[in-house]
Structure formats: C-alpha cells, structure tokens
Amino acid sequence: xxxxxxxxxxxxxxxxxxxxxxxxxxxxxxxxxxxxxxxxxxxxxxxxxxxxxxxxxxxxxxxxxxxxxxxxxxxxxxxxxxxxxxxxxxxxxxxxxxxxxxxxxxxxxxxxxxxxxxxxxxxxxxxxxxxxxxxxxxxxxxxxxxxxxxxxxxxxxxxxxxxxxxxxxxxxxxxxxxxxxxxxxxxxxxxxxxxxxxxxxxxxxxxxxxxxxxxxxxxxxxxxxxxxxxxxxxxxxxxxxxxxx
Amino acid sequence: xxxxxxxxxxxxxxxxxxxxxxxxxxxxxxxxxxxxxxxxxxxxxxxxxxxxxxxxxxxxxxxxxxxxxxxxxxxxxxxxxxxxxxxxxxxxxxxxxxxxxxxxxxxxxxxxxxxxxxxxxxxxxxxxxxxxxxxxxxxxxxxxxxxxxxxxxxxxxxxxxxxxxxxxxxxxxxxxxxxxxxxxxxxxxx
Numbered sequence: 001x002x003x004x005x006x007x008x009x010x011x012x013x014x015x016x017x018x019x020x021x022x023x024x025x026x027x028x029x030x031x032x033x034x035x036x037x038x039x040x041x042x043x044x045x046x047x048x049x050x051x052x053x054x055x056x057x058x059x060x061x062x063x064x065x066x067x068x069x070x071x072x073x074x075x076x077x078x079x080x081x082x083x084x085x086x087x088x089x090x091x092x093x094x095x096x097x098x099x100x101x102x103x104x105x106x107x108x109x110x111x112x113x114x115x116x117x118x119x120x121x122x123x124x125x126x127x128x129x130x131x132x133x134x135x136x137x138x139x140x141x142x143x144x145x146x147x148x149x150x151x152x153x154x155x156x157x158x159x160x161x162x163x164x165x166x167x168x169x170x171x172x173x174x175x176x177x178x179x180x181x182x183x184x185x186x187x188x189x190x191x192x193x194x195x196x197x198x199x200x201x202x203x204x205x206x207x208x209x210x211x212x213x214x215x216x217x218x219x220x221x222x223x224x225x226x227x228x229x230x231x232x233x234x235x236x237x238x239x240x241x242x243x244x245x
Numbered sequence: 246x247x248x249x250x251x252x253x254x255x256x257x258x259x260x261x262x263x264x265x266x267x268x269x270x271x272x273x274x275x276x277x278x279x280x281x282x283x284x285x286x287x288x289x290x291x292x293x294x295x296x297x298x299x300x301x302x303x304x305x306x307x308x309x310x311x312x313x314x315x316x317x318x319x320x321x322x323x324x325x326x327x328x329x330x331x332x333x334x335x336x337x338x339x340x341x342x343x344x345x346x347x348x349x350x351x352x353x354x355x356x357x358x359x360x361x362x363x364x365x366x367x368x369x370x371x372x373x374x375x376x377x378x379x380x381x382x383x384x385x386x387x388x389x390x391x392x393x394x395x396x397x398x399x400x401x402x403x404x405x406x407x408x409x410x411x412x413x414x415x416x417x418x419x420x421x422x423x424x425x426x427x428x429x430x431x432x433x434x435x
Contacts, residue, residue, distance in 0.1 A: 031374030
C-alpha cells in the first residue's frame with residue numbers, strides 16, 4: 001500500500017458546532033469588539049498537521065500539581081473542594097494520558113497576577129495553578145478551594161461568576177480546548193456575557209459542574225463533577241475506506 | 246454514542262499567574278532546544294482592530310519535523326526520533342504584543358487528497374476577548390515554488406494569501422497576527 005493511500009485513510013474531526021461555541025464577536029463582552037475577526041473563517045481541510053497534536057505530560061506534571069491546597073507551607077483559606085470528571089471525545093470514548101491545566105482566583109476572588117487590581121486579599125498559601133494527566137478512563141481529579149466571584153469593568157456593576165479555567169489538549173491540534181467551569185446555582189450567570197455568549201442555553205449548562213456526593217470526601221471536602229467532551233472523529237468515511245482502502 | 250461538545254470560553258487575562266507561571270512554561274517557546282542546527286526565531290506581534298498590541302495573548306504552534314512527520318500514532322509513517330524536537334511551542338505576548346518561537350522549518354506534509362503541502366505551522370491564538378481560539382497557518386515567504394502549489398494557499402485570493410507568509414528577517418522570520426481590520430490575518434474554521 002502506498003504511503004499516500006495510508007495517509008488518506010486518516011479521518012478528520014467533526015467541525016465546530018455553531019450552537020455550542022460562542023461567536024467571536026459578542027458586543028456585550030466588550031473586549032470582543034476590537035479582537036473578533038471581521039471576515040468569515042476559511043475552511044481548513046484536516047490534514048496530518050490537524051489530526052495530530054502534542055502528546056504532553058512527561059516532565060510537565062509535578063507530584064503536587066493536582067492538589068492546589070498543598071503547594072505551600074500552609075493551607076489556603078476557603079472552602080476546600082474536589083473537582084473531578086472525565087475527558088471524553090464526541091463519540092463517548094475516554095481521552096487517556098492527556099494534559100489538563102487549570103488556573104483560578106483564590107477564595108476571596110483575587111488572582112495571584114500583577115494585572116489583577118481587585119482589592120481583595122492575596123493568599124500566600126495559594127497560587128491557583130494545577131496540572132494533571134487523565135487516567136486510562138479519561139478521569140482527572142483536582143483538590144482546590146472554591147474560587148470567589150470578582151468584579152470587572154465590562155459593564156456597570158459587572159461580576160464574574162465563580163469559575164475555574166481549564167485547558168485541554170486531547171490527542172490532536174483539532175481537539176485543543178480552553179474553557180471555564182462554573183458552579184451550580186450561581187446567581188451571577190444572568191449578567192455574565194462570557195457565559196451568555198454561548199448561543200444554545202443547553203450548551204451553557206454543560207459548563208456548569210454538578211455537585212457530586214460520591215466525589216465528596218466525608219468530614220473534609222465537597223465534591224463537584226465536570227465532564228469535558230472534546231471533538232469526535234468525522235463520521236463520513238473517505239472514498240478509500242468505502243472501497244476497502 | 247454521540248456526545249455534544251463542551252463549549253469554549255476565553256482564556257481571560259490571568260493565564261500567566263505569578264508564582265508558577267500557569268500556562269506559559271519557561272521553555273515554552275522552544276519547539277527545538279537552543280543550539281539545534283538550522284534553528285531560527287519565528288517572531289511577531291499580535292495586534293487588534295485598532296492596530297494596538299495585544300499584551301495578554303498566548304500563541305501556540307504545532308508543526309511537523311524536518312522530514313514532514315509527526316511523532317504521533319495517527320501519522321502512520323512514524324517519525325525518526327529527534328532528541329529535543331517537540332513540534333509544539335507556546336509563548337505569551339509581552340507588553341508590545343510580541344511573541345517568539347525557536348524552531349526549524351517543517352518538511353512536506355501531504356494534504357488529505359495526497360497532494361504535497363508547502364512547509365507550514367498551525368498557530369492558535371488565545372486572548373482576553375477571544376471567546377474561542379483563532380487558528381491560522383504560518384507559511385514561509387521564501388518557499389515560493391512550494392507555496393505556489395499548496396492547496397490551502399491556492400484556495401485564497403490575494404491579498405489574503407499574503408497574510409499567511411512569514412517574511413525572512415535577520416536571524417529568522419517575522420509573522421504578525423492582525424485580529425481584525427484592513428490587514429486581517431486569514432483565520433481558519435478547523
């Protein structure tokens with residue numbers, strides 16, 4: 001079998017779902033106005049560059065990187081929580097051995113970042129950065145504190161709902177995803193343009209973690225479950241496959 | 246079983262946290278280690294629709310090795326082990342919107358129909374104000390012959406095509422990303 005024919009059998013990934021993904025221009029979120037492209041996107045066929053991707057992990061994850069409450073001499077202040085879930089692809093298959101990166105504000109709603117001017121206290125025992133690799137079942141687990149809500153200047157009296165930022169690589173450049181996890185019942189959703197930029201209300205809810213009694217550790221920490229679905233493979237077989245390759 | 250995808254959200258302004266860096270790694274911009282033969286700096290700026298620098302962006306690159314191969318199970322040709330070659334780089338932009346990568350030119354990667362593509366990197370741009378990453382491709386302006394037959398470049402009209410060409414500069418190449426406006430970079434629906 002020629003090299004070309006083998007390569008042609010590799011399947012692309014499903015395309016961006018316009019109901020589930022926020023548009024670039026969402027004027028209520030003011031920073032999109034000068035940063036969203038004005039021209040339509042150009043369709044890029046999925047070649048090997050797109051269906052492969054960095055398989056990161058080795059040497060990137062330290063022993064305590066998954067536990068944001070144990071990275072300093074003392075414990076951070078706040079409500080200790082466990083955040084766990086599975087990383088799956090669009091066909092429901094687990095995505096094993098993939099790097100998950102998280103970052104978040106502390107319990108007072110302050111990031112350990114020079115640009116954050118919110119007059120809430122920093123916590124010397126909390127950096128707010130975590131990393132882990134998914135297991136064979138696509139599972140991941142972080143121990144952290146519940147982040148606080150914080151104000152921002154997008155509109156009058158604007159507040160971000162409490163959230164944890166997630167970064168995922170999956171198995172291909174196409175599956176790369178950066179998103180935010182929210183907490184159930186947050187009263188700030190209605191006025192948050194990032195959350196509401198997602199067109200389909202059901203898709204918004206997929207960013208809201210569920211309280212999970214089975215992930216709750218008795219006498220120690222409340223548990224939340226947040227499953228993440230990366231794009232699945234294109235279901236359309238190529239000509240080669242239809243003809244038996 | 247088909248599952249609906251998890252939506253994207255902006256990376257926000259705080260992905261580079263004080264103590265441990267969060268997303269930016271100290272060696273992030275190094276697709277290849279310092280001292281690699283043939284290595285060059287690929288550098289540029291990210292600019293917004295008013296031409297102002299984007300000082301809180303993150304640029305990530307993915308590319309084939311100089312043989313045009315990927316150390317990845319979905320590249321059935323396999324790749325020759327190249328010590329230190331990552332194929333991946335990430336760099337946060339600075340106050341002037343500048344980013345850089347140290348890399349080598351990738352080889353030829355076939356298109357889905359088997360035709361050869363010109364050497365290219367896939368680039369993701371993340372920033373506050375981008376609800377989803379923007380994806381573009383970096384080609385090399387001094388690869389005129391191979392660029393002329395590249396199926397992706399060939400599908401683009403001038404002057405859009407020119408926005409994907411990194412220009413040779415002293416010691417490497419320059420590639421600016423214009424998020425919006427007259428010089429807007431071509432971005433892809435991936």
